[in-house]
Amino acid sequence: xxxxxxxxxxxxxxxxxxxxxxxxxxxxxxxKRPKRALDVLTLQVRVGEIFGLLGPNGAGxxxxxxxxxxxxxxxxxxxxxxxxxxxxxxxxxxxxxxxENPYFYDHLTAHxxxxxxxxxxxxxxxxxxxxxxxxxxxxxxxxxxxxxxxxFSKGMLQRVGIAQALINDPELVFLDEPMSGLDPLGRRETRxxxxxxxxxGKTVFFSTHILSDAEMLCDRVAILxxxxxxxxxxxxEILNLGVSVTEIVLDNPLSNLVEGxxxxxxxxxxxxxxxxxxxxxxSRVARALNLILKQGGRIVxxxxxxxxxxxxxxxxxxxxxxxxxxxxxxxxxxxxQ
Amino acid sequence: xxxRVASIAWHTFKESVRERVLYNLIVFALxxxxxxxxxxxxxxxxxxxxxxxxxxxxxxxxxxxxxIFIGITLVWKEIDRRxxxxxxxxxVRRAEFIFGKYAGLMLTLLINTAIMTAGFYLALFYxxxxxxFADLVALQAVYFILLQLAMVVGLALLFSCITTPVLAAVFxxxxxxxxxxxxxxxxxxxxxxxxxxxxxxxxIYYLLPNFSxxxxxxxxxxxxxxxxxxxIANSFYALLYVAILLSAAILIFEQREFK
Numbered sequence: 001x002x003x004x005x006x007x008x009x010x011x012x013x014x015x016x017x018x019x020x021x022x023x024x025x026x027x028x029x030x031x032k033r034p035k036r037a038l039d040v041l042t043l044q045v046r047v048g049e050i051f052g053l054l055g056p057n058g059a060g061x062x063x064x065x066x067x068x069x070x071x072x073x074x075x076x077x078x079x080x081x082x083x084x085x086x087x088x089x090x091x092x093x094x095x096x097x098x099x100e101n102p103y104f105y106d107h108l109t110a111h112x113x114x115x116x117x118x119x120x121x122x123x124x125x126x127x128x129x130x131x132x133x134x135x136x137x138x139x140x141x142x143x144x145x146x147x148x149x150x151x152f153s154k155g156m157l158q159r160v161g162i163a164q165a166l167i168n169d170p171e172l173v174f175l176d177e178p179m180s181g182l183d184p185l186g187r188r189e190t191r192x193x194x195x196x197x198x199x200x201g202k203t204v205f206f207s208t209h210i211l212s213d214a215e216m217l218c219d220r221v222a223i224l225x226x227x228x229x230x231x232x233x234x235x236x237e238i239l240n241l242g243v244s245v246t247e248i249v250l251d252n253p254l255s256n257l258v259e260g261x262x263x264x265x266x267x268x269x270x271x272x273x274x275x276x277x278x279x280x281x282x283s284r285v286a287r288a289l290n291l292i293l294k295q296g297g298r299i300v301x302x303x304x305x306x307x308x309x310x311x312x313x314x315x316x317x318x319x320x321x322x323x324x325x326x327x328x329x330x331x332x333x334x335x336x337q
Numbered sequence: 338x339x340x341r342v343a344s345i346a347w348h349t350f351k352e353s354v355r356e357r358v359l360y361n362l363i364v365f366a367l368x369x370x371x372x373x374x375x376x377x378x379x380x381x382x383x384x385x386x387x388x389x390x391x392x393x394x395x396x397x398x399x400x401x402x403x404x405i406f407i408g409i410t411l412v413w414k415e416i417d418r419r420x421x422x423x424x425x426x427x428x429v430r431r432a433e434f435i436f437g438k439y440a441g442l443m444l445t446l447l448i449n450t451a452i453m454t455a456g457f458y459l460a461l462f463y464x465x466x467x468x469x470f471a472d473l474v475a476l477q478a479v480y481f482i483l484l485q486l487a488m489v490v491g492l493a494l495l496f497s498c499i500t501t502p503v504l505a506a507v508f509x510x511x512x513x514x515x516x517x518x519x520x521x522x523x524x525x526x527x528x529x530x531x532x533x534x535x536x537x538x539x540x541i542y543y544l545l546p547n548f549s550x551x552x553x554x555x556x557x558x559x560x561x562x563x564x565x566x567x568x569i570a571n572s573f574y575a576l577l578y579v580a581i582l583l584s585a586a587i588l589i590f591e592q593r594e595f596k
Contacts, residue, residue, distance in 0.1 A: 066595070091428075097422070103418050104423065107352055164423055
């Protein structure tokens with residue numbers, strides 16, 4: 001198997017590093033003009049972490065991954081993977097890549113395709129047989145390995161795609177929308193597989209628009225919108241950005257209590273017998289609780305509502321911040337490394 | 338490097354073999370040979386000429402059809418179906434991919450031509466009731482057919498890298514037809530006496546692939562051997578032309594982006 005000089009990658013090294021990575025596509029038939037798909041993307045992915053690239057459709061997620069595996073070339077800027085330049089073909093022996101909505105050779109079976117993939121990495125016969133067998137089992141395709149890929153469902157093709165991305169036991173795995181097309185069981189298995197990869201010391205860089213997957217898996221995320229990096233940071237930090245609002249639920253309060261709380265709260269919603277009071281400033285929470293106790297109100301619950309990844313995502317994606325937070329300013333750490 | 342080229346070639350061969358069109362073409366070729374047998378049996382005294390002419394021509398035509406129709410989709414299909422994403426993201430150089438695809442189709446054509454040649458000799462044996470050492474001279478024509486196919490696949494592969502299959506088929510077939518008349522085109526230029534036309538036809542003569550020197554089927558059918566120098570010259574010409582075509586295909590493919 002062809003490998004570049006063996007290097008020991010330590011945790012303070014970057015598995016992926018992009019510096020001002022920019023990609024313009026040419027659009028238009030008669031009047032050709034450039035359209036920016038990725039705009040000066042600078043980010044670093046540490047060795048051994050699960051890094052999620054989030055963003056709506058057309059944000060530049062797939063463009064970033066394709067640039068990193070050299071299927072397209074940058075207009076400007078540079079990138080390095082595992083400390084090496086992208087133009088070094090041998091570096092690809094140490095990475096795995098799952099394309100978005102993978103489509104493989106109709107005429108091959110899963111076993112034949114994985115064998116072909118193993119051959120391209122120059123795996124010896126014994127290692128090839130072992131890896132193909134292991135991966136077929138890992139992605140749940142035992143029993144279907146000799147069926148032509150044309151008869152596979154989208155979910156099964158996705159599993160083949162994941163298996164081929166791991167055939168060389170890569171140090172760094174790029175997965176473009178790995179949960180796409182999978183049923184709930186398949187998604188859970190893929191999540192477990194990604195966590196297994198991390199446990200084995202691998203770096204996983206994946207794109208997704210399914211925020212719950214990112215929330216469950218990622219150490220850090222970056223959010224892209226229309227080709228620009230909107231935010232990047234550790235998930236723990238993002239999810240602990242602070243209490244954005246405290247929610248007090250009261251059981252059938254008197255109307256004068258509700259009126260008294262109105263001055264302290266940002267929103268009051270009545271649902272049947274229950275009244276939900278949202279208070280954004282921490283100092284007002286104690287005053288509100290005192291008022292409730294004084295006036296004999298019955299408290300059902302007091303919940304500090306923390307920012308979710310979805311809130312963070314919505315705030316990061318252009319134009320959405322005001323819709324989510326109104327006049328409250330939530331600070332998004334930009335491109336924090 | 339060779340392992341990866343061989344893997345891609347073997348995979349391309351396997352893909353061609355599993356395409357039903359390949360079997361259809363073999364069946365068609367065998368049917369044509371059957372017709373040759375029929376014609377041979379009703380043409381008193383000239384059955385050998387008819388069988389050799391018809392047999393070798395059908396080997397050339399069916400080989401050409403396969404070379405064009407599989408060749409034009411060799412790279413295009415990989416891009417269109419996005420199967421290329423999972424190949425080029427592995428440690429595969431783009432040149433290796435092109436070499437592998439080319440070698441795979443050539444292997445398919447080689448095996449296919451070998452089967453058709455075997456069928457041709459069977460037909461010849463059926464008509465003549467014997468096979469002589471002199472009949473082996475037909476293998477020279479088969480060799481030239483293979484050299485032509487090597488050039489045609491190079492052309493189809495080059496066009497497959499830059500355009501759609503329909504246009505690639507049109508360009509490849511047009512160049513094949515023009516290439517069969519290059520000697521006549523040059524002669525025509527010289528006959529006009531105009532320096533401008535002469536320069537133009539000479540340029541075409543040297544630039545475009547010349548297939549006319551490879552057509553020796555008529556000669557072989559009449560029992561004439563192909564001169565040794567032509568065997569060597571044609572071999573070198575085909576080798577050089579294929580090298581140029583593949584280099585051009587690689588240069589284009591190296592710049593290509595897969596969105």
